[in-house]
Amino acid sequence: MKEINRVLTVSLATVFMATSALANDPCKDAKYREMYPEKCEKTDYSTAIWLGVGGLGLVGGAVALMAIGNSGGTSDNTSSATTTTVSFRSPSIYDSAYLTFDNTPTYKRDINSVANSAYYIKNNTDYDAIGLKYAHARGYEGNGSNIKIMDNFYSPTNHGNNVTYFATTVAPSADIDIRNVAKSDGSLDFEKFALNIDQTKSIYNASWEITNIFATQATTRSIMSSITGNNFITKMENAAQQGSIFIFAAGNQGMTESSALSALPIAVEGLQGHFINVVAFDTKSNTLASFSNQCGITQDYCIAAPGENLATDTNKYLNGTSFAAPIVSGAVAILQEKFPYLNSNQITEILLRTATDLGTPGIDEIYGWGLLNLDQATKPVGEMSVAISGRIVQRLVTANVTPAIAESIAKSGAKMAAFDEYGRSYTQNLIDNVQVVNRSRGLDRLHRSEPDTIQPKILEFGSSDINLLEGTGFMQIDSSQNAYIATNHTFSLTDDTRLFTRAQFGTMSARPAPESVINNFSNIFTAAATVSLEHKNWKFEVSLPETIISGNMTMTLATERLRDGSIQFDNYNFDLSTKPTFEYALSYKNITAGFVDNPYGKDEIYILAKTHLMF
Numbered sequence: 001m002k003e004i005n006r007v008l009t010v011s012l013a014t015v016f017m018a019t020s021a022l023a024n025d026p027c028k029d030a031k032y033r034e035m036y037p038e039k040c041e042k043t044d045y046s047t048a049i050w051l052g053v054g055g056l057g058l059v060g061g062a063v064a065l066m067a068i069g070n071s072g073g074t075s076d077n078t079s080s081a082t083t084t085t086v087s088f089r090s091p092s093i094y095d096s097a098y099l100t101f102d103n104t105p106t107y108k109r110d111i112n113s114v115a116n117s118a119y120y121i122k123n124n125t126d127y128d129a130i131g132l133k134y135a136h137a138r139g140y141e142g143n144g145s146n147i148k149i150m151d152n153f154y155s156p157t158n159h160g161n162n163v164t165y166f167a168t169t170v171a172p173s174a175d176i177d178i179r180n181v182a183k184s185d186g187s188l189d190f191e192k193f194a195l196n197i198d199q200t201k202s203i204y205n206a207s208w209e210i211t212n213i214f215a216t217q218a219t220t221r222s223i224m225s226s227i228t229g230n231n232f233i234t235k236m237e238n239a240a241q242q243g244s245i246f247i248f249a250a251g252n253q254g255m256t257e258s259s260a261l262s263a264l265p266i267a268v269e270g271l272q273g274h275f276i277n278v279v280a281f282d283t284k285s286n287t288l289a290s291f292s293n294q295c296g297i298t299q300d301y302c303i304a305a306p307g308e309n310l311a312t313d314t315n316k317y318l319n320g321t322s323f324a325a326p327i328v329s330g331a332v333a334i335l336q337e338k339f340p341y342l343n344s345n346q347i348t349e350i351l352l353r354t355a356t357d358l359g360t361p362g363i364d365e366i367y368g369w370g371l372l373n374l375d376q377a378t379k380p381v382g383e384m385s386v387a388i389s390g391r392i393v394q395r396l397v398t399a400n401v402t403p404a405i406a407e408s409i410a411k412s413g414a415k416m417a418a419f420d421e422y423g424r425s426y427t428q429n430l431i432d433n434v435q436v437v438n439r440s441r442g443l444d445r446l447h448r449s450e451p452d453t454i455q456p457k458i459l460e461f462g463s464s465d466i467n468l469l470e471g472t473g474f475m476q477i478d479s480s481q482n483a484y485i486a487t488n489h490t491f492s493l494t495d496d497t498r499l500f501t502r503a504q505f506g507t508m509s510a511r512p513a514p515e516s517v518i519n520n521f522s523n524i525f526t527a528a529a530t531v532s533l534e535h536k537n538w539k540f541e542v543s544l545p546e547t548i549i550s551g552n553m554t555m556t557l558a559t560e561r562l563r564d565g566s567i568q569f570d571n572y573n574f575d576l577s578t579k580p581t582f583e584y585a586l587s588y589k590n591i592t593a594g595f596v597d598n599p600y601g602k603d604e605i606y607i608l609a610k611t612h613l614m615f
Contacts, residue, residue, distance in 0.1 A: 106138065106427075107137045107138055107139075108137065108138060108139035109136065109137045109139065110137065111133055111134065111137045114133045114136045114137050115128075115133045119169045119172075119313075120132070120133065120136075120169075122311040122312075122313075122315075123169075123306070123310055123311050125283050125284070126283050126306035126310060127169075127306075129281075129283045129306060129371065130305065130306065130327070130331075130371065130372045130373060130374055131373050131374045131375025131376065131377075132170060132374050134374065134375040134378065135331075135334050135374040135375065135377075135378050138378055140334045140335075140337060140338050140374075140378055141171060141172050141173035141174070141334065141337070142170075142171025142172070142173050142174030142330060142333030142334050142336070142337050143173035143174070143337045144173075144174075144175075144336070144337050144340070145171065145174045145175065145203060145332070145333035145334075145336040145337050146174065146175045146177060146200070146201070146202045146203065146333075147167050147171065147174050147175070147176050147177065147202070147203045147205060147326075147329050147330070147333055148177045148179050148196070148198075148202050148203065148204050148205065149163055149164050149167060149176065149177065149178050149179060149205050149326070150179050150181045150193055150196065150204055150205060150206050150208075151163050151164075151178075151179070151180070151181065151182070151205070151206075151207060152180070152181075152182035152186055153178060153180040153182070154180065154182055154184065154186065155182070155186055159207070159322065160178065160180070160182075162312050162318055162322075162323065163205065163207050163322055163323065163325070163326050164176060164178060164326070165312055165313050166310065166323050166326040166327055166330070167205060167326035167327075167329050167330050167333075168330075169330070170326070170327050170329075170330025170331060170333075170334070171329075171330035171331075171333035171334055171337075173337070174203075174330065174333040174337075177202070179196040180192070181193040181196055188208045188210075190228045190229050190231075190232040191229065191231065191232070193206075193232060194229070194231045194232045194234075194235040194236075195235075197235040197236060197238070197239050197244075198239070199238055199239065199242055200239075200242060200244075201242050201243035201244055202239070202244050203244070203245050203247065203329050203332050203333055203336070204239070204244060204245070204246045204247065205247050205325055205326050205329040206246060206247065206248045206249070206261070206325070207248075207249045207320075207321070207322035207323070207325045207326065208248070208249065208259075208261060209249060209250075209251035209252065209253075209259035209261065209293075209321075210227065210251075210259050210260045210261060211253070212253075213227065213259070213260040214255060214257040214258065214259060214260055214293075214296070215257050215258045215259065215260055215262050215263035215266070215296055215297050215298055216257050216263075216296065216297055217260060218260040218261075218263045218267060219263055219266050219267055219297070220267055221233070221267050221268055223267065224260075224263070224264065224267040224268065227260060227261075228261075233264075233268055236264070236268070236271060237268060237270040237271065240270055240271055240274040240344070241270070243343065243344050244274060244344070245274050245275070245276070245332055245344050245347060245348060246264070246271065246274060246275045246276070247275075247276050247278060247325050247326075247328050247329045247332065248261055248262055248264070248275065248276070248277055248278065248325065249278055249320070249321035249322050249324065249325040250262055250277050250278055250279045250280075250292060250293040250294070250295065250298070250302070250321045251292075251293040251321060252280075252291045252292060252293065252319075252320050252321055252322075253291075253293055254290060254291050254292065254293065255293045255294065255296075256293075256294050256296055256365070257293060257294065257296035257297065258277055258279070258293045258294070258295060258296050258297075258298050258302070259293060262277040262298045262302075263297065263298060265298075265301055266297065266298070272301075273344055273345035273348055273349070274344045274345075274348070275301055275348070276301055276302070276303055276328055276332075276348055276351065276352070277295060277298040277301055277302040277303070277368070278302070278303060278304070278305055278307075278321060278324045278325045278327075278328050279292045279293065279294060279295055279302060279303075279304050279305075279307075279321060279324065279366075279367065279368070280292035280304070280305070280306070280307025280308060280319070280320065280321045280323075280324040281304040281305060281306055281307060281308070281324070281358075281367075281371055282306075282307075282308040282309075283306050283308075284308070284309065288304070288366055288367065289307055289308040289319065289321075291308075291319060291320070292307065292321055292324075293321070294365055294366045294367075295364075295365055295366060295367065295368040296365055297365075298368070299363050299364060299365050299368045299369075300363065300368070301348070301352065301368070302367075302368025302369065303328060303351065303352055303355055303367075303368050303369050303370070303371075303372055304324070304355070304358060304367045304368065304370060304371045304372065305324035305325070305327040305328050305331075305371070305372045306324060306327060307319065307320055307321055307322075307323050307324030307327075310323050327372065328351070328372060331351055331372055331374055331377065332347060332348075332351065334374065334377075334378070335347050335350060335351065335377060335378070338378065338424075339422070339424050340563045341423070341561060341562075341563065341564065341565035342422060342423075342424070346422050349422075350377055350381060350422060351372065351377055352368070352369040353369070353381065354373050354376035354377040354379075354381060355368075355369040355370035355371055355372055355373055355376075356370045356371040356372075356373045356376075357369075357370040358370045358371055380418070380420035380424065380426050381420045381421050381422060381424075382420055382421035383395060383396075383420075383421060384396040384418040384419065384420055384426075385418065385419050385420075386416070386418055386419070386474045386517070386558065387417075387419060387558040387567050387569075388474070388515055388516070388517060388556075388558075389517075389556040389558075389569050390514070392514070392515050393419075394474060394515055396418045396433065396473075396474065397472075397473045397474075398433055398434070398435050398473060399433060399434050399435070399471055399472055399473035399474055399475040399476075400434075400435050400436075400437045400470075400471065400472045400473065401434055401435070401436065401437065401470065401471045401472075401475055402436075402437060402438075402467060402468055402469060402470050402471070403436055403438060403578060403598075403600035403601065404468055404469060404548050404551075404576050404578045405434075405469065405471060405475070405553065405574075405576070406431070406434055406435075406436040406600070407578060407579075407600055408553065408574040408575055408576050409430050409431050409434055409574065410431045412430075412572065412574060413429065414429070414430040414431075414555075414557060414572050414574075415427050415428070415429060415430060415557070415559055415570075416428070416429075416430045416433065416517075416557045416558060416559065417557075417558045417559050417560050417561065417567075418433070419558075419561070423561065423565075424561070425558070425560050425561035425567075427559060427560055430557065433474075434475070436600065436601060437470070438598060438600065438601040438602065438604075458487055458488060458489060459485065459486070459487060460484075460485070460486040460487070460488055461484075461485055462483070462484055462486070463481055463482060463483045463484070464481075464482050464484070465480065465481060465482070466480070466482050466508075466526075466546050467480075468480070468482070468508065468526065468546055468547075468548055469508065469510045469521065469524075469548075469576075471512075471516070471518065474515070474516065474517055475512075475516055475517060475518055476512065476513035476515065476516045477510055477511070477512050477513065477516065477518065478511045478512065478513045479510065479511050480508060480509065480510035480511075481508065481509050481510075482506045482507070482508045482526055482546065483506055483507055483508075483509075484504050484505060484506030484507075484526070484528075485504070485505055485506070486502055486503060486504035486505070486528075487501075487502065487503050488500070488501075488502050489501050489502075496535055496536050497533070497534065497535045498533075498534045498535075499531075499532075499533055499534075500530070500531070500532045500533075500534065501530070501531055502528075502529065502530040502531075503528075503529055504526075504527065504528040504529070504546070505525070505526070505527055506525065506526040506527070506528075506546070507524065507525055507526070508521070508524040508525075508526055508548070508551070509521070509524075510524070517555050517556060517557055518553060518554070518555050519554045519555060519556055520553070520554045521551065521552070521553050521576075522551070522552045522553075522554075523550060523551055523552055524548060524550070524551030524552075524576065525548070525549050525550045525551060526546050526547060526548055526549065527544070527546070527547055527549050528543070528544055528545055528546045528547065529543065529544045530542075530543040530544075531543070537588055537589045538586075538587070538588055539585075539586070539587040539588075540584075540585070540586050540587075541583075541584070541585045541586075541587070542582070542583070542584055543582075543583045543585070544580045544581065544582060544583075545581050545583055547578060547579075547580045547581065548576050548577060548578050549577060550575075550576075550577055551575075551576040551577065552573055552574065552575060552576065553573070553574040553576055554571065554572065554573050554574075555571070555572045555573075555574065556569050556570070556571050556572075557569065557570055557572060578600075579599040579600070580599070581596060581597065581598055581599065582596070582597040583595070583596045583597075584596075584597075590609050590610050591607070591608070591609045592606075592607070592608055592609075592610075593605075593606070593607045594606050594607075
């Protein structure tokens with residue numbers, strides 16, 4: 001209401017002042033015309049009234065109606081979604097200086113309700129340490145993933161059942177497949193293990209160790225084959241080719257090296273990127289569990305997970321890398337559910353890379369990459385990028401846009417997806433990646449060059465560059481031009497006092513850059529109005545700078561990455577109608593002081609001086 005009143009006030013004041021000036025026009029007096037013919041020569045006041053007063057009133061009324069009908073832009077998804085395949089750059093080329101996207105994935109459940117769940121409370125210190133509640137609150141529970149528990153289900157200690165329990169608490173929605181691969185004496189039967197490896201994409205949890213044989217003693221294929229048999233290795237290689245991931249326990253002998261089976265990726269090249277070795281962490285003392293073997297030579301694919309004093313569903317407390325391993329298996333299931341288009345190398349790399357660093361900075365022989373961290377693993381990693389429908393992928397840097405664009409985006413609630421180094425999509429409000437750059441009227445006055453104009457009598461035709469439509473980054477606009485028609489009138493009130501009125505109506509053309517999410521601008525019309533009173537060297541001016549009174553912008557935004565890896569794009573149409581800005585300026589000779597009432601940001605006060613230096 002405040003803006004409407006201001007627009008109407010200016011419009012009515014313009015009409016009132018102009019008509020008052022005409023009513024007191026000395027040229028209406030015959031004697032005055034006779035004494036000062038040069039001042040009244042060829043003055044057509046009926047035209048001046050129609051174009052000056054009526055035109056300015058029309059512009060003011062149009063802007064007022066615009067303010068009534070539109071308090072900013074709105075958006076409508078005007079077409080069905082489209083999908084396309086986009087190739088993402090290698091993570092190695094990204095520059096960490098461009099980490100501009102700090103988005104926490106949307107929560108689907110209340111974090112406190114997750115933390116108060118029965119399964120969580122039993123081991124809350126351990127699960128808090130790995131950020132499990134954040135993954136579950138975001139809705140990641142392993143749905144669609146398959147975990148095969150390759151264990152001993154003959155044992156009276158319920159080893160296999162307990163291993164299964166910890167896998168299900170981390171990934172409660174995953175498909176759990178129990179496979180008994182133990183001999184009757186409880187030792188591992190490698191042939192049974194091999195026979196239970198399917199040629200499908202699965203997560204294989206192996207909470208086994210070979211007593212007194214360590215990774216440093218099994219670094220070649222021939223040695224490993226002598227321990228496990230050729231069929232065991234061949235079946236694991238075949239499963240890895242299908243995208244399977246193997247999670248092995250490091251062993252519980254408190255040694256500086258992991259058990260021999262943990263060296264499988266060193267001995268068998270085909271398992272690299274498909275294998276994670278797990279050591280046990282004591283969250284109470286914040287150190288490696290005393291019984292746990294260290295990562296040793298497996299440090300490049302080794303991670304720590306809680307494994308001491310873990311509560312089971314029967315309220316028994318267990319220790320062992322055997323129970324740390326299924327926690328990591330559940331973590332793999334969570335990433336596979338949320339990001340099914342990632343390959344096994346990417347899944348394992350993300351879990352390792354996002355681990356909480358422990359011990360010596362960086363990868364070390366005790367903890368490997370550090371403690372599993374599901375909070376960080378489900379957040380974006382590295383620099384973010386944005387996908388353009390034309391398959392252009394570029395760095396995501398905050399887009400600087402003018403208020404006309406920003407306001408329409410803010411009102412629309414439009415969403416966009418950005419992609420991390422691994423091509424994982426994260427969706428947030430488009431406006432969160434947009435920064436408003438308010439035009440400075442003081443700088444406009446100081447720097448703007450004179451427009452190209454044609455002025456036949458009282459009409460003016462011209463074109464000018466105005467910054468109503470500007471954008472950078474993924475919303476870059478290459479150029480914009482405003483073509484207009486205006487009426488300018490000066491009325492002499494006295495010898496030293498003049499009234500000036502100007503009404504302008506224009507149409508804009510703008511061209512988005514090829515790498516911009518903006519597709520097109522259409523039907524953009526602008527208006528401006530000015531009333532100034534000049535007395536000798538003084539001038540007081542009230543104006544409505546150029547304002548978009550109607551116009552549309554179309555945009556294509558990536559909104560998510562589908563399960564098959566393709567990108568979904570949605571098309572949006574934005575109304576660019578904007579609220580008017582009011583400017584009040586007082587000038588004396590070459591010095592001007594102004595106040596700008598800005599509806600889209602901070603108001604502006606400026607003082608400037610312009611002069612020409614002749615040499």
